[in-house]
Amino acid sequence: MTAPAHERATELAILAETAMGCTACTLAAGRTHVVFGDGAADADVMIVGEGPGRREDEQGLPFVGPSGKLLEQLLGEIGLTRPEVYIANVVKCRPPNNRDPRPEEIDACKGYLRTQLRLVDPMVVLTLGNFSSKLLARTETGISRLRGTAYPWWGRFLVPTYHPAAALRGAGHVLEEMRHDFELVRRVLSGEIAHTEPAAPPGSVNGAGASTGGNAAEPAPEAEQMGLFG
Numbered sequence: 001m002t003a004p005a006h007e008r009a010t011e012l013a014i015l016a017e018t019a020m021g022c023t024a025c026t027l028a029a030g031r032t033h034v035v036f037g038d039g040a041a042d043a044d045v046m047i048v049g050e051g052p053g054r055r056e057d058e059q060g061l062p063f064v065g066p067s068g069k070l071l072e073q074l075l076g077e078i079g080l081t082r083p084e085v086y087i088a089n090v091v092k093c094r095p096p097n098n099r100d101p102r103p104e105e106i107d108a109c110k111g112y113l114r115t116q117l118r119l120v121d122p123m124v125v126l127t128l129g130n131f132s133s134k135l136l137a138r139t140e141t142g143i144s145r146l147r148g149t150a151y152p153w154w155g156r157f158l159v160p161t162y163h164p165a166a167a168l169r170g171a172g173h174v175l176e177e178m179r180h181d182f183e184l185v186r187r188v189l190s191g192e193i194a195h196t197e198p199a200a201p202p203g204s205v206n207g208a209g210a211s212t213g214g215n216a217a218e219p220a221p222e223a224e225q226m227g228l229f230g
Helices: 005-020 026-030 054-059 066-077 103-120 130-137 164-168 172-190 221-227
Strands: 045-049 086-089 124-128 151-153 156-161
Touching: 005 103, 045 103, 045 130, 066 164, 066 172, 086 103, 103 130, 124 130, 124 172, 130 151, 130 156, 156 172, 164 172
Parallel strands: 045 086, 045 124, 124 156
Antiparallel strands: 151 156
């Protein structure tokens, strides 16, 4: 049985306090703040990005710069506000010069994300960019091939899409494709998309199915939760 929102919020706050003192990887040495997460503890939608940028590191909150504004715009287009979702990143400390997070940094940090997913227990996980999408889908397939589908995933749905920064760099088609992916989120929440026959994401090793409708048996989320991404 899912815990009440206030209990989940308390557990997330305790986990955040633990993360504040984390020194499990070298990113801890250069951070201003740990950027743990933000939003509703009982959100139907959890958004997972890559890692904090400069503004996020300064403020201790995810997606507060231009990417955050675009994210809020796209959420608004499907009838959601930022406080209604939960936002986190694969790594909780800013990589130097906004470089890509390294495998050992992701490994050191992914336990926090795993627990955030368990506590929030969203209907939809929206992954932004290659790192979060590859990690949660357990695939090496790039985001341009992976996006565009709502994948049944451990009793939920996984919707990979581009990072907002890709749209801000001026690639016009990226924004339109992101709008398509956000519309998939809306359709899952409305019940227009339901679980169907398993068909894993390209290159996936997690056994999650890809679909846009129907019903199918999947791993029970509580039984399989710790196996979400290795």
